[in-house]
Amino acid sequence: MKTNFYTIAFVDDRLEELVLFEFFLRDFPEFKVIWKENDALVALERIQAEPVDVLIIDMQMPKLNG
Helix, strand or coil: CCCCCCEEEECCHHHHHHHHHHHCCCCCCCCCEEEEEEHHHHHHHHHHHCCCEEEEEECCCCCCCE
């Protein structure tokens, strides 16, 4: 089934960044935020269980980066 939007997930250890991105995307119905995560290790597990079209990540996070 084809959808009319791209699914997005965010991974960032700073809550204010996650909130800002999601707020900005509210004006774009072609993007749907599926999940947000502030722990990179949890995000690794989550991306396998809940794949998305676009993954936006913070490159420097505690425990895991890059």
